[in-house]
Amino acid sequence: MPLLDIQNLSVAFQTRSGVFSAVTDIHLTLDKGEVLGVVGESGSGKSVTMLAMMGLLPWNAQVTADRFSFDDQDMLSMPEKARRRLTGNDIAMIFQEPTTSLNPSFTIGFQIIEALKIHEGGSRRQRRERAIELLDKVGIPAPAKRLGDYPHQLSGGMNQRVMIAMAIACNPRLLIADEPTTALDVTIQAQILDLLLELQQERGMAMILITHDMGVVAEAAERVAVMYAGQLVETGTAGDVFHHPRHPYTGALLNALPERHPGQGRLPTIPGVVPGIEDRPQGCLFNPRCPHVQEDCRQTRPALESDHSTGSSHDVFKKVRCYHPLVAQEQGEVAP
Amino acid sequence: MLTFLLRKLALLVPTFLGVTIITFALVHLIPGDPVAIMAGERGIDPERHAQLLHELGLDRPIWQQYFDFLWRLLHGDLGRSLVTHNSVFDEFLALFPATLELSICAMVFALVLGIPLGVLAGVKRGSIIDHTVMGTALTGYSMPIFWWGLLLIIFFSGVLGWTPVSGRLSSMFWIETPTGFMLIDTLLSKEPGAFVDAIRHLILPSIVLGTIPLAVIARMTRSSILEVLGEDYIRTARAKGLAPFRVIAVHALRNAMIPVTTVIGLQVGVLFAGAILTETIFSWPGVGKWLIDSVSRRDYPSLQGGILLIATLVMLVNLTVDLLYGLINPRIRHNR
Secondary structure (H helix, E strand, O other), X not given: OOOEEEEEEEEEEEXXXXXXXXEEEEEEEEOOOOEEEEEXXXXXXXXHHHHHHHOOXXXXXXXXXXXXXXXXXXXXXXXHHHHHHHEOOOEEEEOOOHHHHOOOOOOHHHHHHHHHHHHOOXXXXXXXXXXXXXXHHOOOOOHHHHOOOOHHHOOHHHHHHHHHHHHHOOXXXXXXXXXXXXXXXXXXXXXXXXXXXXXXXXXXXXXXXXXXXXXXXXXXXXXXXXXXXXXXXXXXXXXHHHHOOOXXXXXXXXXOOHHHOOOXXXXXXXXXXXXXXXXXXXXOOOHHHOOOOOHHHHHOOOOOXXXXXXXXXXXXXXXEOOOOOOOHHHHHHHOO | OHHHHHHHHHHHHHHHHHHHHHHHHHHHHOOOOHHHHHHXXXXXXXXXXXXXXXXXXXOOOHHHHHHHHHXXXXXXXXXXXXXOOOEHHHHHHHHHHHHHHHHHHHHHHHHHHHHHHHHHHHHOOOOHXXXXXXXXXXXXXXXXXXXXXXXXXXXHHHHOOOOOOXXXXXXXXXXXXXXXXXXXXXXXXXXXXXXXXXXXXXXXXXXXXXXXXXXXXXXXXXXXXXXHHOXXXXXXXXXXXXXXXXXXXXXXXXXXXXXXXXXXXXXXXXXXXXXXXXXXXXXXXXXXXXXXXXHHOOOHHHHHHHHHHHHHHHHHHHXXXXXXXXXXXXXXXXHO
């Protein structure tokens, strides 16, 4: 039984001018201790999906799913209070902007201890000790002294470490990291990523790593889900997706990696932008930007279907949403 | 911190000088002179009139009178009332507790209602609660104090007979007033019923005087809360699994109160201005009523002194608010 099991999840937003669906038809499963990379451009619905898992969407969001369970508990029918006992305790999340994600008016000690207080209890002294231990764990020097510091006194990298300490405070079984390194200096990015992976290994946490950096996914994830305009377009093991991308969008994303074009002047790009929530095209959502578009792509929307053409045929996770998936020769164009 | 304080104090000097010029000019712009007023309807012999003006020093050029006033002020002398011949400062000091007591009660009323209502309106934005609170606030803000006061007196004192019409204490009580604060003095007097009677006298004037600050505070709190609720750290707080009440009361409110504090400080000036009208309506024996009486008697020294003292108080309150800032906003505390 997987730790996280999501079948056919959709999120729609109710607005004055109607209902807009932000993400549709999301299928994700995650086992204990597994790392899943979720990639896609801005606006592809990565964050909305994760916020739905945390129950942090605004009130006008409608979440529906055939199955949405964590540790065999149904998240949709669960009362609000029970849900909050899971949030921050069994499922924790860290965000993109560490500096604005911490409350500027409270010390980092207060903010870490608060999480411990509501989920674990214990004496004041125990909680303090534990907070120091956590700060030490995430690599903050002189942790006891740092407890009384405010977020503005620390650097972005340090703040992200504090966020991580806060997230792992209650030993979550699933950690969702929403572009944890995007806002940081390049030198710090690697450190934070290493720290996350180290903690994930050590604690056997499952982790969902959201990013638009394919390099990060390649380094960290066992499995990959590629999202585009609120849909999954391709899922598979990291090796499979990287070496044998089937969806033209995945192919194009990989093709845009600088390391695949050493010494060349201009990098290939994907023309156009992700369609907004209100102007999604008929047919395949990627068709206006797809180099391999054909007539049927413009008519009906393809479904996410199992794909056994490449890689290990027994991999049930390998799925693609395309009428004309890339074949070996086209994959060769993008693979090194 | 020390340089900040010194800079703020240095800024008080030109402000203070400006206030002396304005009060002096305004007071002398009022038509008529104290001698003519004292003489009353029967009039006075022009020779005697000129002689009295000379005795009071009011026949000299206006700038000489101003510098004379300023010179005595620098020696800590506010002069003596032309009518009672008592020291202006002593008269002010005797009446000020009544005004202060009323102002404090009005402010407490404004804060206790204004902040929760503002938070409620902000959290339930767009709801009936929001529209009701904001509509009422706008009405309250636009309501002229004298009219609002009369309405309340007619309804609660006249029709319902719940509250007394005027004064600070019913004439059936005779108590010592060592502090000048009726609530404290009635408690000290151990006179049965006196304390409750003092409270009953305070209710209507406090509501009347507190209405405008209440409206301003509620509106400011609402917009401030709305802004803060969109911040990343609120999402973080929710991601910890905190109950909605705690997210708002702890994480949002602390940050939302920063701009509200400034507004509260500015309302102190509004409060004193309002006290003049409120005290007149309710025959409240405070500084406001004393100033109105001084205007009609053309008691120049009392007017100048009284206005100057109030202006100084308002300046000091605003300075204190500036300093208090650091207490609720750690970013300011450390940046100085």
